[in-house]
């Protein structure tokens with residue numbers, strides 16, 4: 064597709080997806096998804112809702128987030144960031160002793176317009192992890208920014224997690240939940 068261009072700035076996305084495009088993805092099991100993604104990335108205005116891609120392991124969620132990152136990065140440059148949920152939590156855990164740096168990082172992730180987070184809630188989180196993540200989600204909510212993410216957890220699963228209702232309510236409000244179908248492509 065002519066109008067879609069891809070950034071070569073690929074540092075935060077997994078190396079294995081650094082050259083992937085929408086054309087490399089096999090859409091057989093997800094025929095509507097391609098248009099949903101194209102319409103999302105080419106819209107002129109900041110999208111009211113982000114995207115919450117959910118599905119089983121190995122169906123291509125990280126692949127798709129990486130491609131979305133490459134397109135958005137081409138269009139919006141440094142207004143786009145990609146991070147794995149566990150890495151985000153780990154960096155906040157380390158920084159918690161340095162209040163100034165910690166606030167800087169919270170502020171960074173709260174005020175970047177396009178934030179892509181891979182594997183939300185896929186691993187165990189402590190209460191303090193959830194509190195830290197809530198700060199970011201709340202900050203984004205207050206700034207009218209959404210979130211683009213992937214998870215093995217769907218909307219129902221999210222509502223059943225033990226996270227605070229404040230966090231869940233904001234996440235549900237911020238994202239369109241979209242299923243990625245298919246089998247585990249790794250096996």
Ligand SMILES: Nc1ncnc2c1ncn2[C@@H]1O[C@H](COP(=O)(O)OP(=O)(O)OP(=O)(O)O)[C@@H](O)[C@H]1O
Nearest residue numbers: 087088089090119120121122123124125126248249
């Ligand atoms: N529809 C697809 N077309 C082409 N390759 C695919 C597709 N789906 C998955 N793959 C390939 O399958 C492997 C797993 O994909 P990926 O890492 O994106 O899965 P995932 O949904 O993020 O899994 P997890 O939940 O474990 O993180 C990769 O090698 C990827 O290239």
Ligand SMILES: [Mg+2]
Nearest residue numbers: 124125181182
């Ligand atoms: Mg993944």
